[in-house]
Amino acid sequence: MPIVVVGHVxxxxxxxxxxxxxxxxxxPDGKLDQVRELCRRTSKxxxxxxxxxALRDERDQGITIDAARVFFRSALRHYVVLDAPGHVEFLRNMVTGAARADAALLVVDAREGVRENSRRHATMLAMLGVSHVAVVVNKMDLVGWxxxxxxxxxxxxxxxLGRLDVVPEAIVPVSGVHGVNLVTRGPEMPWYTGPAVLEVLxxxxxxxxxxxxxxxxxVQDVYRFTRFGDDRRIxxxxxxxxxxxxxxxVVFYPSGKRSRVASVEAFHAAPRTSASAGDATGLTLDEQIYTTRGELAARVGEPxxxxxxxxxxxxxxxxRAPLVPGRDYHLRLGTARVGMRVEHIEQVIDASTLTAGPGTEVARNDVADCVLKLDRAVAFDLHADRPDTGRFVIVDDxxxxxxxxxxxxxxxGDEAAREMVRLRNRKWEHSRIAPDQRAARFGQRPAVVVVTGPREMxxxxxxxHLETRLFEAGRAVYFLGMANMLYGVDADIxxxxxxxxxHFRRLGEIAHLMLDAGLVLIVSxxxxxxxxxxxxxxxxxxxRLLTVWYGAADAAEIAADLALPDGASVEEAGGAMTALLTARGVLPS
Amino acid sequence: MTHLDALEHRSVHILREAYANFRQLCMLWSIGKDSTVLLWLARKAFFGHVPFPLVHIDTSYKIPEMIAYRDRLVAEWGLNLVYGQHQEALAAGRTFPLGAVDRLTCCGLLKTEALARTLSGEGARFRFNHATGAYERDPNTEAYTGVIVGARADEEGSRSKERYFSPRSTRNQWDVGEQPPEFWQQYKTEFAPGTHVRIHPLLDWTELNIWQYIAQESIPVVSLYFDQGQGTRYRSLGCAPCTAPIASTARTVEDIVGELETGALAHVAERSGRAQDAADGGGLESLRRGGYM
Structure with missing residues (x-):
């Protein structure tokens, strides 16, 4: 069982x-005597x-004991202490260790009581979701038991801990120096009738x-290893x-697309018809739908x-640099990765006191409640409901x-439109021609290219020009101007x-039809x-959505995939746009 | 779910994250037991296929059975094998024990430097052509940005400090003190140009787990790991001049599992037969900081 031992220095x-x-x-044999002998010789x-x-130095003698992990065993099982104390105590190492641990021992000095890092580490244990926490009140010998x-x-x-919604499963008075209540209980504290630390573990x-x-x-990926002669789409x-x-x-979010599980796939394993939590698995579906890395699969009929x-x-x-509103970050939740900004910092919490106050930034090692705005929608749970799909990391640079x-x-503000899309996907009548077949026929992946920029451009x-260029190269491509929509599809608004x-919701739906038909749609x-x-x-x-900004870059309100300067010739622009389509895999390279 | 199942699933998850995030991805295959288990796990992750090249650094001093076994699996499993070699050092005779260099210099050239040059694409890469059954110059000279390695945390001290996804600098170096945090199965999959990331799906496996898994899955391993009647076997494989067998009468995978379970080898380091570790003051750390596996 992996454990961590945390607490104030x-x-x-x-x-x-x-x-x-x-x-x-x-x-290892003789290690204890060797250290006692060393202490005697150096009068320590x-x-x-x-x-x-000593175990750290052991490395120099080629014995397999480790610097960052140490192992011990009880009659019941083996334990590994991750991020073993003593090696440089960075919070990022503590976080890395604690996130992998099944249990944590929070060590507090009986004389000094709860200190800054006792609280900071407790806060991190709560956020990381370590399953079991026990408190070890150490140095009881120094307070006369x-x-x-x-x-x-x-x-x-x-x-x-109560303020963090953590209930310690035991609080054990011990003396590390005298070995009391660690592995075995001692007579020094007859008033304590609870278990020793090892019994707690x-x-x-x-x-x-x-x-x-x-x-x-x-969804981690959708595999189709046709190059190895394998037609399964997993x-x-x-x-x-x-x-x-x-x-x-099953239903995939955010798209809301549905299908049924046709098989559970595995290599060199007994055939199986189901998979459950903890399994790294692969599913084939009986109706081919377009899903992709970053979506979250759920079951119809469950929350x-x-x-x-x-x-x-x-x-x-x-x-090292604080988390601030206005800066561009990425958020990764499950397998989704999206651009992120801090919209608002509601309160900054000092992790070592849990006192909250207003703030304009979140400094290193601090905790805050924030509103985050993402570049596009992701699927997630509330942490209180489903911790594993209710947490994320923030990537900066x-x-x-x-x-x-x-x-x-x-x-x-987009909930209503999103609900419409989910309903549309649910009711969608699938053609017998799979998207891969269309892609093979047309020699391209469908895409929407939006050419935008200031009014005068x-x-x-x-x-x-791009449409003509692609058409002449044999591509299936279609140009759509906004006016083509305004007096037809949009005539009632x-x-x-x-x-x-x-207007844009309807443009999105038109684009969706064109994508389903396998086309490259160019919109101005x-x-x-x-x-x-x-x-x-x-x-x-x-x-599937590519944006091109044509004109002065400082006027752009969006971060376009391609920026074409004011003076770019039509030929240069066409070349750059074609290169973008090739780089994104829309056109074959 | 057994502990072995849990280890397998976590490793498969890591391999799939690597494949999803690194365009120039490869896996190092030393032919040893750990990287062969890793290769098997890749076949698990990708449903029987290995959709990236396997890179082998051929020092030319490997024990001949290792190369024969490598080429047999490459053909049987349809693997994309690429090997790299420090041909300049070999041509100049800068090797141990034949040339005038010590073990560490030899390792530094034939392994560390050969690896760095093969990964960056500066050094020649030779790729197995399944149609002709021969090795030929690999046209791909792009640098690999994701390198999957079979290092285990319990193997020796410096490896215990590794992350699953561990960044390497533009000069191939590892900054032990300045490692990124890693939690909630989110890894360092983004990297600056010129740097690369080492990926360690076997970090949580022990030597015993490896042999238990080889037994469970019936994975073929080199015969050198077993006693052929002389009362010795190799526990860790490397170059012939610097690798010694240990005393053991284990003849089968089950014998080895038994030997490890009873603790018969508990106080003998796994890499004790590898002479370059001793030459490095006991730890691999200085070799590894410079880019050694």
């Missing part, structure tokens, strides 16, 4: 671990904490993946919760995940610099700003805004 983490190693007989009092240093001293520290720690059950909960599987992923079997109706571009979350930040848990799904000329949202639209793109993305998968 000098509260005795190394001594506790050293004792657990020594008293369970988990040390022997300390169990030295064992960890006093029950009153123990109770004071225990009460304070219990109260703090042995009492924990290893976390089992939640197979009885609603089915959730983030939706691959690791099941976070629940169970799925052959014949089950659905939330879908939105806005959410309220508690985040912790590990980056290539690095994971923060994490967070979802408290609430917030409205973003000749977007239509550019869009038509006015042309005020208030109706803009509906003046001064496309970020919220226009948001509504287009409700109808059209993000990876």
């Amino acid at each position: 000098d509260h005795g983490k190394s001594t506790v671990v050293g004792r657990l190693l020594a008293d369970t007989g988990s040390l 009092p022997f300390e169990y904490a030295f064992l960890l240093d 006093s029950q009153a001293a123990f109770t004071a520290v225990a009460d304070e720690m219990r109260a703090f 042995d009492g924990f059950t290893a976390a089992t993946p939640p197979a009885d909960a609603p089915f959730r599987m983030p 939706v691959a992923g690791s099941i976070e919760s629940g169970t799925v079997g052959v014949g089950d109706a 659905a995940p939330h879908v939105s571009t806005r959410l309220r979350a508690s985040v912790f930040w590990l980056g 290539y690095e994971i610099r923060g994490g967070g848990i979802v408290r609430e799904a917030l409205a973003d 000749d977007r239509k000329g550019l869009a038509k 006015d042309r005020t700003l208030a109706s803009r949202h509906e 639209a003046a001064e496309l805004r970020a919220d226009d793109l948001d509504i287009l993305r409700v109808s059209v998968p993000d990876e």
